[in-house]
Amino acid sequence: MPRARAIPPPSQRALRVYAFDPSRGARLDNVLTIQVPYEPLKKGPLGRKVAVIDYDASNRCYYEGIDLDASAVLGQSGLAPTESNPQFHQQMAYAVVMDTVRRFESALGREISWRADTGPKEDPLHKRLRVYPHAFQEANAFYDPRLRALLFGYFTASDEDPGTNLPGQVVFTCLSHDIIAHETTHAVLDGIREHFSEPTGPDAAAFHEGFADIVALLQHFSFKDTLLDTIQRTGGFIHRRQLAPDAAATSDGSMIQAEIGEDNPIVDLARQFGEAMGNRRALRSALGTTPDPRLLEATFEPHERGAILVAAVFDAFFSVYIHRTRDLIRMAYPDGRTIVPNFLHADLADRLANEAAKTAMRIQNICLRALDYCPPVDITFGDYLRALVTSDRDAVADDAKGYRAALINAFRARGIRPEGVVSYNDDALSWDIYGGVASSTVNPDFRKLWKDLADYEDDPDRENRDQLYERLWGKADAFRAQLGLDPGVAVQAKSIHPLHRVRPDGSLQRQIVVELVQTKADQEIEPGNHDAGRFTFRGGTTLLIQRNGEVRYSISKPLTGRYGDARRERQREYLRRMAAGFALAPYVAFDAKRDASFRGIHRGY
């Protein structure tokens, strides 16, 4: 009879990854050990949420999957970063996907699920995101909603202009921390708001891109070593695009690596990818240009338009950080001396790094939580600003640290104007508190449904969802109208989620979020012109429900009525514009479904 205390399974699994991508070389700050939630894993890795399948469709072959539970691997925090072993690639893809998922779950206060999987439950891959680290030979990576898969390509770097790569060197998109986080975010967002991938307006596609970039960029601020290096080399102004060289060059120019200044890696995205494509610079940056309120009116390419959203969020982030650290700077430099890069006191640098990391964490929580406060369809940047303000007000009543003010100012400076909002203050920007019929009067049994909700959460599928909705409000027509839904059109309950969120002050907030959608199929893009194509028009409402069953917010995009009609007109206009800008238009007819699809737009990282 053995005598030993039981050992609980570990709560976390340590895995080594590249902090950025292989192009930054084996510098110390480019290797990172991240902690992902522990789960027993099969070869692949194959876990509860994610299946890494290393199939190469261009070469029609497999690479053997890694066993992360093998003791040789477990004992050294996973394989060491390398480009030459596909098993490390599998490990890194798994680790970064899981880390991204964890961030969403902790901010949202619930488990996330991928786009609905209607396949058989016995399927070993059921409800798992497929991750193909070497899907094909192509300078691309994307999320495919139909396969519920992330596909990462690999390619050879440009011969003429390879940047820091060797000409002809193989570049793996699955080794770019940013690209993995970006694509994972597409998948998570698609699971939370399936209809955001539809071409409803210029903001919808741009939101997907911008949001994915925000999540990818915010991860950089948890890389302590890089952050410290950036703080030293920018004199604490981490938003600056250039890093000072470690040693000043003489008038003869830079002679060694240490004398060459470089771009700030913290505010750039996917540098190796960008350089290998011959663009010389990272693809996008957190802060591209001075804010210009007119830029939004003239920018329609989803990545470029999304960059405006990214710039707004990072403007807020850096502004709060500067504000929060002014006292430290004053203490360190009481005589008003200018800070000289590379000569910060180590303690000061450390404190600044902590503040930056803390601020990034808060901004990330604000950005992610706001998702549950977004309407179910037809997202605009203005809606997102309202969601940011409302969700943060729910979490923190006063804005002592100035997060909301900074966000509002940054959005305003970029011309992001929520529809129908008269002023840019907290109160006006928040969604209106629901003031309609109380749900307890239409459904007195509401509280009893809590238990069913809990059951539902354990095993969510469509049947349960529709049943639950039917039991809740299926028969309450009057209530429907109050929620901005059309009483004459069927309602589909896209999701019902109980939330358990921890506020910054430590208190627990419990709510239910419900997504209700109505659909009108087969709308003509140009009324009366059958050749111009058709589209599906949707409306819907997001409900945030208090624990006692009463609706707190009803965030709706009506299908019909004056507002619904205006919205449909705008969508028509948008689709016409897309058709006009469609590259193949001279020779083939524009097809809204095929040519304005998620895949069409979001291909090309």
Add this chain to the structure above:
Amino acid sequence: MPASIRIRMYRPGFGDCFLLSFGSPARHMLIDFGAHMHGEIGTMEAIMDDIESETDKRLAVVVASHAHRDHISGFGKFVERFSTFTIGEVWLPWTDDPQDPDAKKLRTKQLALYDRLDKHLSASPPAADDLRGAAAVNALSNLRGNETATAALARAFGTGKARYLHAGADVHDAGKIAGLSAQVLGPSKDKTFLGRMDPPADQRYLAAPGEPANAVHPFLSLEIPSIAAEFSAEEAAAQPQVPANELVRLHELAESPAGALALALDNARNNTSLVLLLRYGGKSLLFPGDAQWGNWQSWIGTDDATQLIGELDFLKVAHHGSENATPVSVVQALRAQGLAVMVSTQNKPFPTIPRKPLLTALEKHSLDHVAVRSDWITVAGAAGSTPPASLPKGFASGPVWIDYSL
């Protein structure tokens, strides 16, 4: 000296050829001369003869708007005859400049993609009922066999001087024609615009089936071509594999969208079109080549541009009257009526060209509500369209041409 202008639109088939004659004694400018490989109608010789006799073999300026066959094939086909001309200047878009590093990069990329697409599409041609595929093959053939023409243009037929122009350039007394000015509106050298002339980033490996693959094998020794052949049943069960019903789509996603790429490449080349606003004797004429949406986007939208479009007296319709080669906002900005409009077009080989709604919209602004089409010129064996009973004021037709004098 009367400030007269005569614009002669020839009918080369699916292609462009415009001879402009200024003043008296007339000095000449030839804008484009080409026909699509599958859109020729046997008029090229007759056009060449007419150019020769009209100009007395003297051309002050030759413009080649962009390096597509349907705009330059004549310069290759008749290179010997053009060499006997006295040619002042040859105008080309900056993207053709052999010295410009950005242009070089652009051409290398376009060419590399062309090569691969060509191999791919000839090895696996699209099915007969695949309209998109057929359009792609036709678009691609427009890039083929232009070497003689481009070389001749680059050395300005030995007698003249080649000039590479970009948006923003202003040429006064163009080609030494007194009073003729040219404002270059496209192609732009702006960084954001460069991308619109780039072939798509989506340059995956395009292997023609059955061809020796020059694919990269990043981990050749670790490849497992068949799990069943190399793994025991137990090992195979442990290795995660692509579900059978998802394999087809995965392969589809990994395969080349060759058709779409070919059309995108065509679009990229069209966007390198030299867009010229000519002014002479108080009249202004716009020749946009085959500019597509992206090229227009680089300069329209400002108040200045809107005013400039509103003041036009003559418009050559871009890209043979296709769908998105003339933005709606441009049509709307045109003068309310009385504008002379010419479009060189025919519906072979692209059945979707010209686009009717566009021509209808243009007619509203046109002189006598007529947009004059080159396929009204009757050519034996070539399908055309029916002209109105009489041409609007100022227009006259001949054997292979329609003239407009202003």
